[in-house]
Amino acid sequence: MKSNIKTKPTIYMIFGGTGDLAERKLIPALYNLFLEGYMPKEFAIIGLGRTDYTNESFIKNLLGGVNKFSRSGKADKDQWADFSSRISYLRTDVNNEGDYAKMEQVIDKYEAEWSEPPVIIHYLAVAPNFFPIIASNLAKMKSAGDAERTRVVIEKPFGRDLETAKELNALLRNIFDEKQIYRIDHYLGKETVQNMMAFRFANALFEPIWNRNFIEHVQISVTEDIGVEDRGGYYDGSGALRDMLQNHILQVLCLVAMEPPVNFDAEEVRNRKVDVLRAMRKFGPEEIRFNTVRGQYGEGWVKGEKVEGYRQEQGVNKESNTETFAAIKFFIDNWRWQNVPFYVRTGKRMHQKSSIISIQFKDVPHLIFPNNSSESWQQNRLIISIQPEMSIRLQVQAKRPGLDMTLNPVDMVFNYDGTYETDTPEAYETLLLDAMKGDQTLFMRGDQVETAWDLIMPVLESWEVKKSINFPNYSADSWGPEAAEALIAKDGFHWFTLPIKKSDKK
Ligand SMILES: NC(=O)C1=CN([C@@H]2O[C@H](COP(=O)(O)OP(=O)(O)OC[C@H]3O[C@@H](n4cnc5c(N)ncnc54)[C@H](OP(=O)(O)O)[C@@H]3O)[C@@H](O)[C@H]2O)C=CC1
Numbered sequence: 376m377k378s379n380i381k382t383k384p385t386i387y388m389i390f391g392g393t394g395d396l397a398e399r400k401l402i403p404a405l406y407n408l409f410l411e412g413y414m415p416k417e418f419a420i421i422g423l424g425r426t427d428y429t430n431e432s433f434i435k436n437l438l439g440g441v442n443k444f445s446r447s448g449k450a451d452k453d454q455w456a457d458f459s460s461r462i463s464y465l466r467t468d469v470n471n472e473g474d475y476a477k478m479e480q481v482i483d484k485y486e487a488e489w490s491e492p493p494v495i496i497h498y499l500a501v502a503p504n505f506f507p508i509i510a511s512n513l514a515k516m517k518s519a520g521d522a523e524r525t526r527v528v529i530e531k532p533f534g535r536d537l538e539t540a541k542e543l544n545a546l547l548r549n550i551f552d553e554k555q556i557y558r559i560d561h562y563l564g565k566e567t568v569q570n571m572m573a574f575r576f577a578n579a580l581f582e583p584i585w586n587r588n589f590i591e592h593v594q595i596s597v598t599e600d601i602g603v604e605d606r607g608g609y610y611d612g613s614g615a616l617r618d619m620l621q622n623h624i625l626q627v628l629c630l631v632a633m634e635p636p637v638n639f640d641a642e643e644v645r646n647r648k649v650d651v652l653r654a655m656r657k658f659g660p661e662e663i664r665f666n667t668v669r670g671q672y673g674e675g676w677v678k679g680e681k682v683e684g685y686r687q688e689q690g691v692n693k694e695s696n697t698e699t700f701a702a703i704k705f706f707i708d709n710w711r712w713q714n715v716p717f718y719v720r721t722g723k724r725m726h727q728k729s730s731i732i733s734i735q736f737k738d739v740p741h742l743i744f745p746n747n748s749s750e751s752w753q754q755n756r757l758i759i760s761i762q763p764e765m766s767i768r769l770q771v772q773a774k775r776p777g778l779d780m781t782l783n784p785v786d787m788v789f790n791y792d793g794t795y796e797t798d799t800p801e802a803y804e805t806l807l808l809d810a811m812k813g814d815q816t817l818f819m820r821g822d823q824v825e826t827a828w829d830l831i832m833p834v835l836e837s838w839e840v841k842k843s844i845n846f847p848n849y850s851a852d853s854w855g856p857e858a859a860e861a862l863i864a865k866d867g868f869h870w871f872t873l874p875i876k877k878s879d880k881k
């Protein structure tokens with residue numbers, strides 16, 4: 376379906392235009408936006424990097440990425456010719472001050488040719504150690520201070536702890552207005568994650584029961600079946616807590632737990648989300664011991680093939696103490712959620728790729744049906760599956776056909792696949808379009824990032840000081856360390872999983 380959203384003339388300056396993210400995600404996303412009519416009539420994509428490309432060889436390389444990674448499949452010849460005529464390559468080194476003058480000349484050229492001054496988006500798809508030098512040099516460009524049309528998109532990780540996140544925020548705020556800074560968290564661009572807000576705030580049904588009076592516990596489980604692949608070097612200095620939990624999982628948790636915003640304005644939504652982070656209980660040493668579990672995968676068998684343990688992966692220290700699994704039982708100290716546990720977990724090389732939010736409601740106060748064994752009994756549960764299945768399931772008890780009153784749980788299902796015929800956009804498509812439109816709702820504000828770091832700092836510090844002696848403690852293709860089962864089982868619950876469908880199996 377072609378869009379009727381109007382975007383202004385835009386220049387995307389992609390620092391790290393020759394890198395993996397640009398090839399796999401950014402260019403395919405911009406190409407799909409173009410196919411669906413979301414790109415403005417006047418737009419340009421400038422790839423930046425030190426590699427010795429010509430425009431032609433750069434574009435050829437990007438075409439390979441689109442053919443391989445785009446959800447729309449192999450690029451259409453004519454569409455690609457039109458799209459790629461707006462792409463050029465500028466060989467530059469981020470450390471070289473003179474190269475920023477070259478970038479400015481390109482911007483000036485488009486400004487002179489186009490019908491109106493363009494929105495300029497500097498996308499920082501480079502290693503985080505380059506963020507400060509790039510930001511400082513962008514500050515010298517005449518367009519930097521134009522808050523209406525100059526924006527900077529910052530990739531993750533945003534700092535590696537509270538202190539470095541604060542430093543980066545301070546540096547960016549010194550140069551840009553907060554409304555120019557787009558801190559990306561690609562989970563917020565996922566269709567099902569966005570639907571969380573529609574589901575909660577566009578239906579009258581759930582809000583009255585969305586609280587401690589009716590909800591027993593919440594789970595957010597983001598499991599991956601892959602290992603660290605070729606990112607061992609980065610991952611070993613990061614770990615599951617920094618890589619997934621501090622950002623993606625806490626952002627999703629905020630959407631589950633936030634108060635209804637007054638409207639869908641970016642600041643309103645982000646104010647309500649940061650309220651949740653501020654209300655979350657910060658742990659002391661004893662609470663860390665009881666409420667957190669970490670793990671690291673060892674070798675194992677995945678679909679009949681032997682896979683290596685984390686410590687044997689390329690780029691990883693042979694005695695690494697980095698966690699590839701983290702589970703935490705959180706509490707939110709406010710009226711809505713007092714004493715409702717929020718169990719979150721994430722891990723690599725687990726049995727299944729799956730991101731699920733499970734909300735378990737309290738049991739009925741009194742059961743009038745005899746002869747129903749506790750094994751077949753399931754309290755009402757709402758399951759929001761983010762991926763690979765994109766669905767919302769409400770588990771309710773129903774009478775099984777037959778002459779006796781036997782009950783069993785059944786699912787009322789809303790499945791994206793069967794409901795909509797349109798293809799679901801990739802998270803990066805949504806976010807790149809929002810950056811063009813100037814909509815920051817799905818981007819993290821500086822205070823959100825800092826509050827999230829502040830919350831997990833005690834856990835990070837404790838895990839760094841107390842080296843784990845029992846790593847590896849889960850084997851590849853398992854559900855993580857036994858202690859993670861115990862974390863939730865001691866409260867009488869278990870981690871919820873959706874059965875793997877044939878189509879999800881690799
Ligand atoms: N790849 C992914 O799936 C994801 C990546 N990210 C984040 O995106 C960012 C980029 O990651 P990724 O693409 O994987 O990294 P890559 O290592 O693939 O790419 C790094 C890029 O940085 C450029 N670069 C390095 N040094 C310089 C320099 N001195 N001057 C100019 N350019 C330079 C490289 O260009 P050249 O070599 O041509 O100079 C290259 O384009 C990181 O912050 C990462 O954390 C976040 C989520 C997912």
Ligand SMILES: O=C1O[C@H](COP(=O)(O)O)[C@@H](O)[C@H](O)[C@H]1O
Nearest residue numbers: 531561562599618619623730762
């Ligand atoms: O940000 C990251 O996310 C991916 C998982 O993203 P998904 O969209 O495939 O769920 C993760 O593999 C990676 O380690 C992390 O940096």
